[in-house]
Amino acid sequence: MKKKILFNKKKGILFWVTGLSGSGKTTIAKKIKREITNLYGPTLIMSGDDLRKIFKFNKYDLKSRLILSRKFCKFAKFITNQNINLIFAIVGMMNEPRNWNRKNIENYFEIYIKSNLKKIISKKKKKIYHSPKVKGEIVGIKIKPEYPTNYNVLIKNNFNKNTSQLARELISKIKKSIKFKK
Secondary structure, three states: OOOOEEEOOOOOOEEEEEOOOOOOHHHHHHHHHHHHHHHHOOEEEEEHHHHHHHHOOOOOOHHHHHHHHHHHHHHHHHHHOOOOEEEEEEOOOOHHHHHHHHHHOOOEEEEEEEOOHHHHHHOOOOHHHHOOOOOOOOEOOOEOOOOOOOOOEEEEOOOOOOHHHHHHHHHHHHHHHEEEOO
């Protein structure tokens, strides 16, 4: 377990939940929202799909993903600067946005939901991997993922636990990791 992280009470926390498509990010994020609100105050939850709809952004190539992730990061900073927590479930398997968050968002907390791509595909967790319409612009298939190495919490989803168990495990690790500056 990494040492406790000191956060500013006057800013919200960005819980950046990242992992491959189908790893359980959004489901787990939804399950921790109530507890995060109870522990740390007002909390929003968003997924990459939510923001794609808001921004009407439907491109999936690497360049477009980077452009959109920059918008996501700036949006997250805007929200957390208003003392609102944001649980953001996003594929985000690129170093650039995570590094930007670390440098620019005071209360940044990275959660990596680690899953095996072959297992995700075999369990048919995401239709995207089985769609004939997909041109291969999927992170993990055509786009090489940059897996997180500097996360605050790692949750391994091997699909042998249900998402409620994983959410409880995540909350326990979050509580052990976060401390506020006096």
